[in-house]
Amino acid sequence: MMPPATPAPLWLRLAAAVYDLFPLIGLWMLTVGLAMLAVHGGVDVAHPSPLYRSGLRAALLAVTAAYFVLSWVRGGQTIGMRAWRLRVVSADGAPLTWRRALARFLLALCSLAALGLGYMWCAIDARRRGWHDIACRSTVVRLGS
Numbered sequence: 001m002m003p004p005a006t007p008a009p010l011w012l013r014l015a016a017a018v019y020d021l022f023p024l025i026g027l028w029m030l031t032v033g034l035a036m037l038a039v040h041g042g043v044d045v046a047h048p049s050p051l052y053r054s055g056l057r058a059a060l061l062a063v064t065a066a067y068f069v070l071s072w073v074r075g076g077q078t079i080g081m082r083a084w085r086l087r088v089v090s091a092d093g094a095p096l097t098w099r100r101a102l103a104r105f106l107l108a109l110c111s112l113a114a115l116g117l118g119y120m121w122c123a124i125d126a127r128r129r130g131w132h133d134i135a136c137r138s139t140v141v142r143l144g145s
Contacts, residue, residue, distance in 0.1 A: 005087075005089070005093070005141035005142065005143065005144075006141060006142050007127050007128035007129070007139055007140065007141060007142070008084075008086045008128060008140040008141060008142045009122070009128060009142075010119070010120070010122040010123045010128070012084050012086060012142065013086070013119070013122065013130075013140055014119075015080070015084055016078065016080035016081045016083065016084045016086055017080060018080070019079060019080030019083050019084070020067075020078050020079060020080035020081075022079075023067065023078075023079050024064060024067060027063050027064075027067060028060055028063065028064075030063075031059050031060055031063045032056070032060075035056055035059060065102070065105050065106075068101070068105050068108075069098070069101045069102050069105055072088050072095075072096045072101040072104065072105075073095065073096055073097070073098055073101045075087075075095075076088050076089055076095050076096065081140075085142060085143040086140050086141065086142060086143065087140070087141055087143055088104070088138055088139070088140050088141075089138065089139060089141060090137060090138055091137040091138065091139065096136075096138060100136050100137075100138065103135070103136050104132050104133070104136040104138055107131065107132035107135050107136060108130070108132040110131070110132070111130050111131045111132045114131075117131075118130050118131035118132060121134075127139060128140075
């Protein structure tokens with residue numbers, strides 16, 4: 001019988017987030033490169049057209065969402081979470097569904113937009129959950145060695 005998984009402390013979650021920046025930066029560079037090809041080499045974030053800026057931002061957000069949602073649904077781990085032996089699971093220990101993973105991503109953005117308070121909540125919550133975890137009935141657990 002496997003011992004129950006322990007909730008991951010905030011510092012491990014933040015360490016995994018730092019690791020996740022590296023593949024994300026690569027994906028963002030690829031996205032901008034494809035945008036440059038689509039507009040024949042002219043990607044300018046100061047472009048006066050709101051449609052242009054909004055389209056590029058939407059593409060970057062979609063790539064970011066795809067990275068997290070796909071990772072959480074297919075194995076429960078991003079690259080950073082693998083490095084630190086963490087996994088996101090539903091409250092019952094099951095893998096996240098597509099719907100729950102997407103909701104968790106969107107609510108994690110809200111947790112971040114609130115000056116990171118949604119993430120800092122992990123430090124005071126008895127089960128070490130952020131606002132997005134509480135709302136989506138998920139938790140980040142530390143895997144055994």
